Amino acid sequence: MYPKTCAECGGRVHASRDAIPFEIRGESVLVEGVDHGRCNICGEAYLTLAATEQLQQEAVRLLREAHGLLSPQEIRDIRRSLGLSQAAFEAVLGVGAKTVVRWEKGTVFQSVTADRLMRLIRDRPELASTLTSGQLYAAPRGCPDSTGASPARAHG
Numbered sequence: 511m512y513p514k515t516c517a518e519c520g521g522r523v524h525a526s527r528d529a530i531p532f533e534i535r536g537e538s539v540l541v542e543g544v545d546h547g548r549c550n551i552c553g554e555a556y557l558t559l560a561a562t563e564q565l566q567q568e569a570v571r572l573l574r575e576a577h578g579l580l581s582p583q584e585i586r587d588i589r590r591s592l593g594l595s596q597a598a599f600e601a602v603l604g605v606g607a608k609t610v611v612r613w614e615k616g617t618v619f620q621s622v623t624a625d626r627l628m629r630l631i632r633d634r635p636e637l638a639s640t641l642t643s644g645q646l647y648a649a650p651r652g653c654p655d656s657t658g659a660s661p662a663r664a665h666g
């Protein structure tokens with residue numbers, strides 16, 4: 511639980527479910543409905559660890575929806591439709607270890623780039639094997655543009 515007395519100003523801390531601002535990657539979102547303690551003088555919010563996790567999860571959900579990104583369940587469905595483990599799907603997408611784990615848990619949300627890549631793979635599952643076969647890395651060789659030229663551009 512939270513303290514009865516505010517550590518900042520000595521004011522009384524009361525139970526609250528008021529909106530709490532939360533920032534992710536420079537974007538702020540107001541999260542409502544998280545039980546917490548609120549100082550009646552300075553407004554300082556006191557959260558339990560569980561409430562903090564709930565706050566983050568809810569902020570992630572709100573921002574993901576605001577950006578129209580795939581939900582954790584949709585990501586899991588795409589991965590399972592390919593018959594891939596979380597680690598294998600991370601290799602396909604070229605993202606770090608445990609990244610897909612966190613997306614599927616809803617603790618963080620994916621970039622727009624990763625989101626589009628997953629939609630592309632959902633619609634054209636054969637791309638998953640292309641992405642891990644090394645073809646994409648071999649094609650741009652010899653191309654002076656090393657800033658991420660696609661094979662299509664390299665040949666076109």
Ligand SMILES: [Zn+2]
Binds near residue numbers: 517520551552553554
């Ligand atoms: Zn206070």
